[in-house]
Each structure stands twice: as structure tokens, then as C-alpha cells.
Amino acid sequence: MTNNMAQLYQQVCDHARQTAMIASIESVLGWDDHTYLPAAAGDYRAEQITFLTGQVHQRWVDKAFGDWLDTLAADHLATHPATDTAVVIHRLKRQRDRRIKLPQSLVEELTRTAVLGQLAWQEARAQNDYAKFRPYLQKTITLKKQQAEALGFNDHPYDALLDEFEPEEQTANVGRVLSGLREQLVPLVAAILNSGRQPRMEILKRNFPVEVQKTFGQRAAEAIGYDFKRGRLDVTVHPFCATLGPHDCRITARYDENFFNMAFFAVMHEAGHGIYEQALPADYYGLPLCEAASMGIHESQSRMWENFVGRSRAFWRHYLPVAQAFFPQSLGDVSLEDFYFAINDVRPSLIRVEADEATYNLHILIRFELELAMMQGDVGVDDLPSAWNDKYRQYLGITPPRDAEGVLQDMHWSGGLIGYFPTYALGNLYAAQFFAQARNELGNLDGMFERGEFEPLRLWLREKIHRHGKRFTAAELVEHVTGRPLSYEPLMMHLYDKFRPLYGLD
């Protein structure tokens, strides 16, 4: 790199870091909005956030910033494709290019439709009246097609939308893997149902005082490596993980005094996200080297700690005695096997966010297939509720009695999120593939968990995944780490290994 180029690169980094700082301020306001904002303060908070969003956008589309990136890309990417510098230039340019391809009028129309759509959806869901939401969904689909056209794509317009969450991922590839998954998963779930076995669920529905749950959850999050000096755990209606700065990543959970799972697995899940964010190289905060590879990779980390660790027998061999000390009256008489079976109860249900480890993926498949069908025009908004119900019957063997528990249950479409759902299933797939590899390389993970040792796994994840930021795409990363492309087999293997013995299947 010549001196001139080095200086230009410095300007680009300074610009990007400043933009990230403004975005981080927006994140503080968003976090406060979800946690502690007084009821009457919402309107002004929206104005504050809109103001910052505008500043962030202006800085991304800034002409000089674009020129610097173009110059650097022409000079650098061909000759030094593997350096930090090239990664930063390539990823920033890619993000900027996506931004400038969207006409301002389309962005505004998408935003307006999302705001109105969410209000309409809330009302529609409360009143179980899909017709109230239908016109907004129609408008959203139309706009998302326009967005895909504006962004451009090779094979499928859905590629352009998916790219926002899974950079460079292809719809065809996702479809192939998820179809393979479906073919094995639907029979497994059916076999589980036919087994006639059921765990004693009531042991999880006893009394668990909220304040004690908070302490217990915090202790578990600390144990798996979430750093409270650089984070917090608060209460929100919908759990989330938000990064507010290089050393400030906060998680939330919600609590049900009469259901152990509600908070505990949310804490494990969000702590998994948090551990990833906290392990990104903070010195590069504001640059792609300190950003998660993709939403799917992010979800793989939360799912790994929630399910592959948190719902394992080995984990509870260590933690059930601790939990019994925290909740002596509710868990004192509960055996490890009963507890383990209960937290791994598989039961087709209508609501995605309440689904178990096995059926969850089918909820996602249904949404992914319907999104694709809507984008292709194979399913229109008029037919969507029945198409939804058909798929629930087909994959899960149940039919939603009302649209409120069917097609209206998720907020994603009302907010203009199309292409996001598959990242949830990708997360499970990546998690399984990474976890199998970790077991290959680290040896007896169960033995470690039984002793309460989670650092080996966490450090392995940092080394293999976290520290790279956006250096690799998700597809490259999974290939790098496991030596194989994304596959549904590790996940199915994990589900077979867990559920065949539990349900007495062959």
C-alpha cells in the first residue's frame, strides 16, 4: 500500500468508526426504549432515533466516502485479497453499495409501510382479523420485490433480501439444505409423537420466585463466559441482545414465576449472542472485523449455548444440584432424568417462540417456504392463511384454530422483514456442525460440562469463529472450521442422538 493509499484507508476507517459511534448511540436509545423508557416518552424517543438513523445513513451514502472506497478497492482488492485491509474495504464497499442502490423514495415507503403495518398487525392479531393486516402485507410484498430489483440478484429475488442477513448466501443453497432437513425431521417428529412417551412437565411449572431466577440465570450466564463487567441482564417483554459499544453488550430476559424454561433458556440464548459479541476484536470496533459474520452465525452461537450445552444431560449433571439449592421447594425432589426429559419435551405446537429444539426448525421451514412462494407469486396474500394452515397440518400434524395463532403470530412480516426467518434454522444447522467439530477437536465435552468447565468450548469458538468478525462469509466460515460445507446431517445426528433414547425410538 502506498502512503497515499494508506492515508485514504485511514480516512475510510475513521469515517466508518464515527458512523458506528453514532449507530452505537442509537443502540443506547433503543435499549433504553425497550427497558426503562417512561410510557409517555415514546414519541420523542422515535424522533431522537430517526435523527440518528438519518445521520448514519447520510454518512454511509456520503459521496467522498464512496470515492475513497472505490479508489481503495481498485488498488487493493485484486492484489491483496486476504489482508485485514482488503476485508475492511470489501465489506464496507459491499454494505455501502447495498445502501446506495435503494432509491430514497423506496426506503421511505418501506419505513412508512413497516410503521403502519406493525400497527395494523397488532390490531389484526388482537382481533384475530387477518383482513386488517392483508393490505399491508400485500404492500410489503410489492415493495420487497421492488427492493430486490433495486438491489439486483442472479437467480432469485429472495437472494437480494437474504443477503441483508446472510451476506452472499444463496436461496437455492438454503432451500436445498432445509428441504433435506425437512425430509428427515418430519418423520422424526411423527415418531416421537407416536412413541406415546411424555416427560413430567409439571416439574418445570412449579413456583420459581423471579428474584431467585434472576440470580440463578446471572450465575449460569457468568459460568458459560458472559462478562458482566461488559454487560448486563435486564427484563423486557421480548428477550434480546444489544451491543451499545465495544465493551457494552447487554442481554435481557422475561420471567414467568411458574415456568422455569421461560427465563433460563432465554438467558442462555442471549448470553450465547453476548459471548460472541464480547469476543469480537474490540480494537476494530466500527469496522467489519468487529462485526458478526451473519445473523445465522450469530444464531448458531445462541443456539449452541441454549440447546447443545444448556439442554444437555452433562450440563445438568453439574447444574441440577445448584438449581436445587436455589429452588429447594420446587426442584428438591426432582431426578436428573426427569428434569432432563422435561427440558427436552418435544411437542408440536402452534407458536414458534414456544417450540422445542426439534419442531422449531419446522416452524421456520414453513415461513421460509411461504416467503419464497409469496415473492414468486405462487401464493397471494388472500391464500396465505390457508397455505399456512396446510403446512402446519402437513409438517406438524396440527391446525391453527385461529389466524391469531397462525399466520398472524410473528411480527416479522409486519415490520418488513422478509428473508430473516431462515437465519433461525441456519443458526441451528451451523450450531450442530460447529458443535460436532468442537467435540472432534476438544474431546470429551460432556466430561467438561459435568465439571462446570465451559471455557474450553468458549475459547474454541472464539478462536475458530468469534475473532474473525466478518472476515469470512458464513459459508466460508463453516467450511474453514469444519472442513465441509453446510449440511443438515450434523443437526439431524444431534436430534437422533438426543431424542431416540429419550423417546425409545429405534
Place this chain on the structure above:
Amino acid sequence: MTNNMAQLYQQVCDHARQTAMIASIESVLGWDDHTYLPAAAGDYRAEQITFLTGQVHQRWVDKAFGDWLDTLAADHLATHPATDTAVVIHRLKRQRDRRIKLPQSLVEELTRTAVLGQLAWQEARAQNDYAKFRPYLQKTITLKKQQAEALGFNDHPYDALLDEFEPEEQTANVGRVLSGLREQLVPLVAAILNSGRQPRMEILKRNFPVEVQKTFGQRAAEAIGYDFKRGRLDVTVHPFCATLGPHDCRITARYDENFFNMAFFAVMHEAGHGIYEQALPADYYGLPLCEAASMGIHESQSRMWENFVGRSRAFWRHYLPVAQAFFPQSLGDVSLEDFYFAINDVRPSLIRVEADEATYNLHILIRFELELAMMQGDVGVDDLPSAWNDKYRQYLGITPPRDAEGVLQDMHWSGGLIGYFPTYALGNLYAAQFFAQARNELGNLDGMFERGEFEPLRLWLREKIHRHGKRFTAAELVEHVTGRPLSYEPLMMHLYDKFRPLYGLD
């Protein structure tokens, strides 16, 4: 106003409101910094805040903004001195003029000295080593003299510093009133001491569970009119009130399980600030019409609810039974008279923030007199500790055994705050004068308090003070509301009326 001028005025208002929005975002970050920020996140938070501070400053000193204000001022102030428009133009221009008079180099030097000074002061106080702080205080005094010169003044350089907190107030006037106060207060405190009477303080030092205190404090704050739909109550080391938007004013308190006063009177105090902020006309948020008149007027509102209401016999005639229901074991056997005497215990002490209603003003007087003396060069930093101790002996009859409990106790000077202390005593003086007037106009306030009725007083304060924002200076406001200029007499009358019977004085 011509169309052109009206358009210019609109531009000025838009500019000011946008600046206020950025400042409000800074307030969110500041609030979070004091309440929930993870330990390791302080450095980046400082960067975020510095960035916003810079944006706010740039917008204030913006050349076009200044030109618009000059044009409007020339056109409007002479001809329409009493309109909303004129108030906005005059106050904005005055604030801007103060900003642009300070050279950038001086602002930076003040900021740097404040940061280093605070670190040095923390160490000096912890080690009881005034010498460690002395050079920073010397530097601060030098810079504050430069600041006063840059800002300009008529009579006394201290006027220029005081103006930041009490716009248009004069040092000579404050000095006159505070000297008059001192002449009556010192003998009153001495007489109280000589009375030999003391309340049963142990009743306030029993066990008061923190969670119960929180609920009780929240209920009292609600009762006097602090609106939790537009506010919150959190926990911080130093209680404060912060406004984060037109409908978002938050207060904090700290809790001592074994001392009732610690949290309760902090909640009443901060709720008093909050009630003022919440009653400012929100439609004008971002303009001087939605800003408090002065720090002294602000403090008058907090002191009124804390002391004139919250330490009155009538208030506790209503609230002691409520408090007894909240804290049956600690307060169940306590009589109203014993409780009332205990919360009004007068006792010369070394620490300002722990001082009672009577001696508090003497702590402030000492600081005000020493600030003046330092600015005039009558007391140098080498002589300050002994000058401090002399005054404590003279006014309060006690001598600090160590500088840590003497000249090093407050953070103000280390942070470059000179001219701020008198606003605390002014707050007490204004509170007394307003409260006497409210009693004249509303009649039997005690009767209302005994019935738990605080709305008449709150609405009177809103009508007379809150709704005006910065329309009037503090001096104008007190004259408008009470028909008399600021005087020490109402405060002394209040203190005589309360403490003569309690301590059996003539």
C-alpha cells in the same frame, strides 16, 4: 413581525430544537452512565458523549444561527420586548453570546483541567492529602479568572461565573442577602445548640428494608405530583434529576437500610426538581420557554417539597400512619412529635450533604465567601484549608479534624464549578419566599397537607413559576410572584417558626 422575520424566527427555533434534541440524546447517555452502564464501558461512553457535546457546541456557535439571531434581535427586541418571540430570541442570543466569547483553547484547557482535577481530587480526598489537589485548584482559579475576563462583567469577575447558573444575578446582591442571613442564622444555630434539647434520632436509624423504602418513596413522589408516566425512580450513588426529553424526566435516590432520611428526603427533593421539569410547557421543548429560570429557582422547587412540605408536621400528620403501615416494626411505636422532631434535628456537622435545614445555609455561605476570596486573590490556595477551618469554627462552632472532611469534601471545585454553590442557598431563600406567598394566597396549606392534598400547591407553583420557563430571570420571577425582591426574611421566619418551639427558644 414581517413574513421574512417570521421565517427567520422559524429557522432559529428549528435550529435550537434540533440542538436540544442532540443535547437530550447526550442526557440519555449521561443518565445511563450513572445508572446502568457496565463497568468496562466508561471510556467509549465518554467518547460518545464528547462527540455529541461537540455537535451541540458547533450548532450553538454556528455562524448562520448567530446572524439570524442578530437580525431578529435588531428587528424585534426593541419593539416587542414582552412577547414569547422576544423572550426566545433574547435568551438564545444571550446563551450563544456566552459560548462564542470563550476561546476554544480556554474551553479545552478548562475541560482538561476538570478531568485531571477530578482524578486528583478523588485521590487527594481518599488520602486526606490536600497538596495533591492544590496545583489543580490553583490552575482552576487561574482559568476561571480568564473565563470571567473573556465573558466580561460589570462589577465583579464572579458575576460572569454566577451568570452561568443564575442568569443576570449580581454577586453584590447575593452577598448582601447571604450576609443578612448569616447574621441571624449563626445566633439561631448557637441558641439551638445551647438549648440542650435533642430528638430521639435512633427512631430513624432502625431497619427500613430497601425494597419497602422504594415503594414508599415512589408513593410519596406520586402523591406530591411527580408523574411516573413521564418519569422513573432509579438508584445511584449521588441522587439527581435529569431531563431526557419533553416527557422524560427521571429521578434517582440512594438507599440506606438503617437510615430513613437518606432515601426519603432525596426522593422528595428530586421529585421537586422533577415536578418543575414536568410542568415546563412541553410544546416549547428545545426553546428557553421550556427551560428552568435558573439553578436557584430549580433548587427552590426541590427544597420546597423536601423541607417546607416534607419536613412539616402537617405532612406527617397524614403520612406517618402510612409510613407505619409500610414499616410497622420500626415506626409502629413512634409518636408524631418524636418523628417530627427527629426529621428536624439541627446539629452542626462537617459534611454539607448531611446538613439539616438550618445549618445547610452556613455550609453554602462558607463556600461562597471562599470562592469570592479566591477569585479576588484574598485567599490563595495555600491558605484555603485554614481559611475553611476558620469559617467552620466561626459559623458552626466545629473544626474539621482532616481536610478530607473539610476543604476536600465537595467535588464542585475539582470539576471547575465556581459560582454554583450559592444557588443552593438561593434555592432555600426562594423556596421560603414562594412558600410564604403560597400560604398567603392559598390559605391553610397545613390543612391541605394533613388531608394529603398537594395539588393546590403544585398547581399554584405551575401557574406562578413553572409555566413561564425562562421568560423571567430569577430576580424578576420572585418580584412577580411575591411582590418583593429576594430577601432573607421569609427563610429566617420559617426557621424561627419551626425551630423556636422545637428547641424551646424565646
